[in-house]
Structures are given as structure tokens and as C-alpha cells.
Amino acid sequence: MxxxxxxxxxxxxxxxxxxxxxxxxxxxxxxxxxxxxxxxxxxxxxxxxxxxxxxxxxxxxxxxxxxxxxxxxxxxxxxxxxxxxxxxxxxxxxxxxxxxxxxxxxxxxxxxxxxxxxxxxxxxxxxxxxxxxxxxxxxxxHALPAQDAILQAYTDLGFRLREAEVKIGFLPEQAPHMQSRQTEKCWQEIDFFFPESWKWGREELETVFITREDSLDAHPGGFPPVTFVHAELDQEAWTEALEKHVRGHWLPTSG
CATH class of the missing domain: 2.60.40.10 (Immunoglobulins)
Known part of the structure; x- marks a missing residue:
């Protein structure tokens, strides 16, 4: 416009x-x-x-x-x-x-x-x-192919996209344990609803993408990232890797 x-x-x-x-x-x-x-x-x-x-x-x-x-x-x-x-x-x-x-x-x-x-x-x-x-x-x-692949992985695992918010500052100042490689003085937090079997006392999972030209880090829920290389995009493998990483921090109640 x-x-x-x-x-x-x-x-x-x-x-x-x-x-x-x-x-x-x-x-x-x-x-x-x-x-x-x-x-x-x-x-x-x-x-x-x-x-x-x-x-x-x-x-x-x-x-x-x-x-x-x-x-x-x-x-x-x-x-x-x-x-x-x-x-x-x-x-x-x-x-x-x-x-x-x-x-x-x-x-x-x-x-x-x-x-x-x-x-x-x-x-x-x-x-x-x-x-x-x-x-x-x-x-x-619009999301890069690698970013779309992570969003698709969450969808395939049963998560539902809720909303996105931009926060100002640097992640290490908020949560040093996230081990962030952020360079911009702001980040976008993308919120998902947990699948019913994954809640473990929580309703939502926040994920932050820190994207570079060749790779991206996905930080689920304030934890250290799992890194994905753009040139190695494999939807099935990335979905499995994301599930393993998230389950490592959230014990599902069933399934």
C-alpha cells in the first residue's frame, strides 16, 4: 500500500x-x-x-x-x-x-x-x-524453506500455531542458558499450543528462531537450541530431530 x-x-x-x-x-x-x-x-x-x-x-x-x-x-x-x-x-x-x-x-x-x-x-x-x-x-x-520446515515439523507433531511476538533485547540477557547466537537487538517468539499428550503442566511452547544465511537455531521454550543446516533440509529427519530435542525437555504425560 x-x-x-x-x-x-x-x-x-x-x-x-x-x-x-x-x-x-x-x-x-x-x-x-x-x-x-x-x-x-x-x-x-x-x-x-x-x-x-x-x-x-x-x-x-x-x-x-x-x-x-x-x-x-x-x-x-x-x-x-x-x-x-x-x-x-x-x-x-x-x-x-x-x-x-x-x-x-x-x-x-x-x-x-x-x-x-x-x-x-x-x-x-x-x-x-x-x-x-x-x-x-x-x-x-515469508519464511525461508528451512523455517517452513520447522513450522511444518511442529504441525506434524501435533502442535498448533497460536501467535508470534517480537521482543526487544538480547536473549542471553534474559536467559543465558539458551546459548543464543543472536545478532539483532530483537527476536521473534512463536507460540504453539502443546498437543494434549505433551502438556506436562503447560499449555504453550514458545520457540525462537535465530536464523543465519546457512543455518538456523530453534530454541524451544527457553532451552538451548537444536541447529538445522539449510542445505541439509530433510523434512522427516528434521521432524524427528525436533521431536527428540523437545521431548528431552518435556516429559509427555502419555504416548
Missing amino acids: AFRKFLSALGVNAPSVETVVENPKVHPGGLLRCVVTAVGGGADVDIERVRLKVVVRAEDLEANGVKTAWEHPYTVVTADLDGFRLPAGETVTVRGEIELPWEIPLTHGMGAPVPGGRVAVRTELAIENSVDQGDFDEIEV
């Missing part, structure tokens, strides 16, 4: 700006391509900076408790474009790219939306010593 917002600080006949995300469906580690078009108003102005931000819905920043709240997003990565002179009544178009980190939170897994997953591009313009943050252009971050 594109946005058009007049820069009210400049008064009547102010420039208008529109940002279009050319590839709004991406994967972790992918390249996001954006086109920013500015149309001049009644006077020449200098656009000092165009900043593209990839933002996510972070649970820590939404105090109202509404799962779909989108009021105080967390910035994961930014890309700055050069400023330019915008003559009155003329149009200037600039292009920008944003390289997404491998640990970017997901909005979609196994081809379907992940409840709670929200990612967007926000355009920020610096003009005449003021900053206009524009609106959101929401995008879809």
Missing part, C-alpha cells in the same frame, strides 16, 4: 511524497526495493535526507495490550538515500534498497499469515530542519 502525505509544516501547496515498495513479499536476507516519488509544491525546497526504515510490531512497545496495535514500532534496519533539490511543480524520483537481516521477524509461514507478525516500511524525510515520518507500507516476510 502506497502513501501520500502532504508536509503540513510547509503550509499550502507543500510537496507531496509517495513511496511504493516494488516487492512487498520478501524473505529473510532478501533485498527490498523501494521507489520514492516527490512532487514539488508552490516553492523550491531542499529534501535533506530520505530514510527508509523497516519496522516491526514489538510487544514491549505496545502498552495497550491489543495484539494488533501498531502505534510504536521498533526499527530493525534503515537505509539512507541522498537528498535532492525539489523545484516547484516538478517531480523527482529516487530509488532505494534495504537488505533485510536474516533474523527479521516473519509475517507468513507455510504460505499463511502468522498471527501477530507485522512488518512495514516507513519513509522519513528531513526537510528544512523538520522530519516527516509518513505512513506505513506493510510488507510480507
Whole structure:
């Protein structure tokens, strides 16, 4: 979804700006391509900076408790474009790219939306010593094949996806025993309902993916990870490995 917002600080006949995300469906580690078009108003102005931000819905920043709240997003990565002179009544178009980190939170897994997953591009313009943050252009971050394989493994084992939440900070600060190799200052926690036979006093299992270019760590329930190598994807073997790892920490009540 594109946005058009007049820069009210400049008064009547102010420039208008529109940002279009050319590839709004991406994967972790992918390249996001954006086109920013500015149309001049009644006077020449200098656009000092165009900043593209990839933002996510972070649970820590939404105090109202509404799962779909989108009021105080967390910035994961930014890309700055050069400023330019915008003559009155003329149009200037600039292009920008944003390289997404491998640990970017997901909005979609196994081809379907992940409840709670929200990612967007926000355009920020610096003009005449003021900053206009524009609106959101929401995008879809689809799971890598290896991430989909882990989600499928949970499904095959009888777990049901509940929701996802983004937390700010570093896992070792929260739970050093997780032995995390996290590099981004946020992580996504994906919550599953336990199968009936696995509960052992708990209803949900939280899993964190720490993904890299060649492999990923799946941390079930705050425990050390089981590591999967992308090039060695084997759905049956990965499902067995995940089951063994999770059962090593949760004794099933039956079965």
C-alpha cells in the first residue's frame, strides 16, 4: 500500500511524497526495493535526507495490550538515500534498497499469515530542519524453506500455531542458558499450543528462531537450541530431530 502525505509544516501547496515498495513479499536476507516519488509544491525546497526504515510490531512497545496495535514500532534496519533539490511543480524520483537481516521477524509461514507478525516500511524525510515520518507500507516476510520446515515439523507433531511476538533485547540477557547466537537487538517468539499428550503442566511452547544465511537455531521454550543446516533440509529427519530435542525437555504425560 502506497502513501501520500502532504508536509503540513510547509503550509499550502507543500510537496507531496509517495513511496511504493516494488516487492512487498520478501524473505529473510532478501533485498527490498523501494521507489520514492516527490512532487514539488508552490516553492523550491531542499529534501535533506530520505530514510527508509523497516519496522516491526514489538510487544514491549505496545502498552495497550491489543495484539494488533501498531502505534510504536521498533526499527530493525534503515537505509539512507541522498537528498535532492525539489523545484516547484516538478517531480523527482529516487530509488532505494534495504537488505533485510536474516533474523527479521516473519509475517507468513507455510504460505499463511502468522498471527501477530507485522512488518512495514516507513519513509522519513528531513526537510528544512523538520522530519516527516509518513505512513506505513506493510510488507510480507515469508519464511525461508528451512523455517517452513520447522513450522511444518511442529504441525506434524501435533502442535498448533497460536501467535508470534517480537521482543526487544538480547536473549542471553534474559536467559543465558539458551546459548543464543543472536545478532539483532530483537527476536521473534512463536507460540504453539502443546498437543494434549505433551502438556506436562503447560499449555504453550514458545520457540525462537535465530536464523543465519546457512543455518538456523530453534530454541524451544527457553532451552538451548537444536541447529538445522539449510542445505541439509530433510523434512522427516528434521521432524524427528525436533521431536527428540523437545521431548528431552518435556516429559509427555502419555504416548
